[in-house]
Amino acid sequence: MKLPFSKKEKQVKPKKEKKVKVRTVGKRKKSVLFLWILLISSLAFGIYKNFTAIDQHTVHEREVVENHIVDTAAIESFARNFVKDYYTWENEAEALEERIEKLTDYLTEELQTLNTDMVRDDIPTSSTVQNINIWSIAEETENTFLVVYSVQQKITEEKDSTLTSATYRIVLHQDEQGNVVIIQNPTLWDKPKKSHFTPDQVESDGTVESDTAEEITLFLETFFASYPTATEQELAYYVKNNALPPIEKDYTFSELVNPVFQEQDNQIKVWVTVKYLDEETKAIQLSQYELTLEKDINWIIVE
Known part of the structure; x- marks a missing residue:
């Protein structure tokens, strides 16, 4: 049997649960928006650099060496003619004067003076050139050339004749018009000698029956x-x-x-x-x- 509640008695109501506040981080938050902008910008910059950057692994620098070809035909002809006139003389005054005159076509004035006493007026010998070998023509500096040559002379004194040979080097200058002059006197030099190189000997290796x-x-x-x-x-x-x-x-x-x-x-x-x-x-x-x-x-x- 249920007893009736009195009016004074308060009815106990159940307590309401408190709601937990949850912070939502969404698109509209300024910090997140900034991060998205930064991410998109980085991605776009990376794509741009990928298409525009120089691929350093495929770029190869090549040094092109241009051969400097010099035509030395005029130098060689000039040197040969000089050697023939320089080492030829006769023990006669008129012939010696002719030789001196010829050398003016090859030597600077300074060298002409230097060579005045090479063949004296009272020289007892005569000389004729038997053979000329040009061993090398090298460009020392622009328009300056070194020529190494050997000359064989037949030296005659009275009734006796002998053969002699020697090697010399001269220095020549060639101007832009192709004209040549000797600027250094014949100087004793050395000619090429036999090399000691020996090639490998080829032998049958048994591959042919x-x-x-x-x-x-x-x-x-x-x-x-x-x-x-x-x-x-x-x-x-x-x-x-x-x-x-x-x-x-x-x-x-x-x-x-x-x-x-x-x-x-x-x-x-x-x-x-x-x-x-x-x-x-x-x-x-x-x-x-x-x-x-x-x-x-x-x-x-x-x-």
Whole structure:
């Protein structure tokens, strides 16, 4: 049985739960907007740089060296003429005067004065130039050239004659018009000597079988027997791409000397000395060849 509530009694109501305030970070927040702007700007700048920047890995600087070609034909001719006149004299007053006059065409005035006493009036010898060798012509500075040469003289004194030779260097100047003058007197120098260089000796490396080597040897003997007198049309049967020119000489084939064979890239390399008798001079002619052969219908020289 339920008892009625009295009016004075207050009815207890349940407590309401307090709502938790949640901060929402949205697009409209200034800090977030700034970050979005920064991100988009960075992305756009990166794309721009990707299309406009120079790819440094593909840029290669190349130094172009231009060859400075100098025509030394005039220098050589001038030097040869000078050497001939400078080292030629006779022990006669008139001839000596003519020599001095000729040298004015080659030497500066200072050098003309310097060479006045080279050949004295009472010199007992006469000289004629037998041979001139120009060993080198080098450009020291612009328009200045160094010429090294050797001269062989026949020196005659009374009834006796001897041969003498020496090497000298002179310095020449060539102006813009191509005119040349000697600016330094002949000075004793040294001529080139024999080099001690020895090339590597080629040897057969076993890549060519003996049957093939014999076949090629027979081909080469047949070819070189007819080669000296063969016409261009006849050579076409043995030679491709004008690998060997017609020589049209009266040579008689003797033998192949020490042929060496190597197979390289489906071709046969041959190093061989060919021995001929020169019918005109009666001397032995030894010609050395480095050939490349290919097998078609028959063997043919391609290089």
